[in-house]
Amino acid sequence: MRIKVCSLTQMDQLQALDEAGVEFVGLMLYPKSPRFLGNLLSPDEVRRARWRTNKVGVFVNPTYEEVMRSVDAYGLHMVQLHGDETPKFCERISEQLETIKAFRVAPDDNVEYRVRNYSGACDLFLFDTAGQNYGGTGRKFDWDVLSKVQFSKPFILSGGIGPEDVENVRKFAQGPAGENMFAIDVNSKFEVRPGLKDLDLLKPFIEAVHTI
Numbered sequence: 001m002r003i004k005v006c007s008l009t010q011m012d013q014l015q016a017l018d019e020a021g022v023e024f025v026g027l028m029l030y031p032k033s034p035r036f037l038g039n040l041l042s043p044d045e046v047r048r049a050r051w052r053t054n055k056v057g058v059f060v061n062p063t064y065e066e067v068m069r070s071v072d073a074y075g076l077h078m079v080q081l082h083g084d085e086t087p088k089f090c091e092r093i094s095e096q097l098e099t100i101k102a103f104r105v106a107p108d109d110n111v112e113y114r115v116r117n118y119s120g121a122c123d124l125f126l127f128d129t130a131g132q133n134y135g136g137t138g139r140k141f142d143w144d145v146l147s148k149v150q151f152s153k154p155f156i157l158s159g160g161i162g163p164e165d166v167e168n169v170r171k172f173a174q175g176p177a178g179e180n181m182f183a184i185d186v187n188s189k190f191e192v193r194p195g196l197k198d199l200d201l202l203k204p205f206i207e208a209v210h211t212i
């Protein structure tokens with residue numbers, strides 16, 4: 001199973017995750033997040049780095065110009081839209097580069113209905129847990145709601161996934177929704193503090209996830 005590690009703010013951590021074979025790393029470009037990249041990394045250094053990992057810019061309700069400026073500055077490979085972006089906006093971004101549309105799932109949500117207008121407007125769906133803020137809740141939603149959905153796009157499973165979840169992810173990947181599951185996404189459960197990951201916790205987890 002592929003893995004995305006979100007909200008990195010240090011060059012040495014990005015380097016270590018690339019060496020660990022992480023497929024996607026997230027750069028938090030939403031200024032209101034406690035994990036906001038701000039000027040913690042040099043865009044030039046990030047753009048020039050020769051990593052195999054894909055750099056994903058994470059945005060909440062950005063303008064088209066903001067996204068494109070960051071794509072150029074950091075050399076982003078993908079964009080994750082984690083707010084209330086319309087299908088039209090997602091489509092405009094996805095004409096330029098691979099686009100992940102995030103959906104924050106609440107109890108009893110009709111996921112199939114929520115995603116219905118986004119099939120042609122993005123490349124991947126991401127399912128996270130609904131909360132007071134836009135993301136980084138550290139809480140899981142009921143993954144079973146995905147088991148009944150007829151998916152038109154592959155998805156990334158997100159929201160509160162932590163070091164103890166390898167077997168839960170394995171079981172879910174073997175179930176009815178598993179064939180559409182493209183990757184998992186981890187974030188706050190592996191933090192020392194917002195923006196700084198505990199690599200000792202992450203590395204064995206990454207290895208285990210890669211066996212799924």
Ligand SMILES: O=C(O)c1ccccc1N[C@@H]1O[C@H](COP(=O)(O)O)[C@@H](O)[C@H]1O
Binds near residue numbers: 139
């Ligand atoms: O982490 C944040 O601060 C954040 C803010 C705004 C939008 C998205 C955010 N993070 C995303 O939330 C999910 C799940 O995180 P967690 O595992 O529950 O901490 C992840 O995709 C992050 O990209």
